[in-house]
Amino acid sequence: xxxxxxxxxxxxxxxxxxxxxxxxxxxxxxxxxxxxxxxxxxxxxxxxxxxxxxxxxxxxxxxxxxxxxxxxxxxxxxxxxxxxxxxxxxxxxxxxxxxxxxxxxxxxxxxxx
Ligand code: 5GP
Numbered sequence: 001x002x003x004x005x006x007x008x009x010x011x012x013x014x015x016x017x018x019x020x021x022x023x024x025x026x027x028x029x030x031x032x033x034x035x036x037x038x039x040x041x042x043x044x045x046x047x048x049x050x051x052x053x054x055x056x057x058x059x060x061x062x063x064x065x066x067x068x069x070x071x072x073x074x075x076x077x078x079x080x081x082x083x084x085x086x087x088x089x090x091x092x093x094x095x096x097x098x099x100x101x102x103x104x105x106x107x108x109x110x111x112x113x
Contacts, residue, residue, distance in 0.1 A: 002045060005097035009043050019070050023062050026070050026102075035105025036074050036081070040067050046098040048087045067102055076104035084112075 008015045008027060015027040018038060029037040042059050046052065052060065064083075071081050081104030086093040 001096070003095050003097040005039075005041055005095055005099065006045060009041070018073070019066065021066070023059055024066055026066070029101070033101075034103040034108065036076060036103065038070065038074070038102040040070065040100045040102060042098055047096050048091075048093060048098050049085055050087050051098075063100065067100060071102060071104065074102075074104065076102075080104070082108050 004013065007013045008017075009025055015030075017025060017027045019026040019040075022043070024040060024042055026038050026040045029039050040063055042056075042063060044056070044059060046056060046059075067083055068077075071077055081102060084101045084103070085099065086101075
């Protein structure tokens, strides 16, 4: 089932897009939890890590490499950053289209709540 992220991919609702290619899209989170808070998503409608198949390996590899490039572009590579994906209700997922949070620009605490 499509989510609002599909509408962002299709430019039906606005987002502050920082990177786009055929496979993925990165845009600023509407409710940032750090000075830099981006969401990196596949254009393919995948619900979460939990629903990945072998066919998605190239997409995921591409997203991880691209995430590192975007982190550098945002100036986060020197001091470090966090990449996290929430899965399902207990994981804290609220939008059921796979997304990786890229958080940085401050010292992040661990463990998360
Ligand atoms: P989740 O809780 O599913 O891991 O993360 C969903 C994220 O999407 C949240 O951090 C939330 O702030 C963000 N978000 C929800 N709706 C929108 C929207 O319309 N635009 C943008 N840019 N981010 C959104």
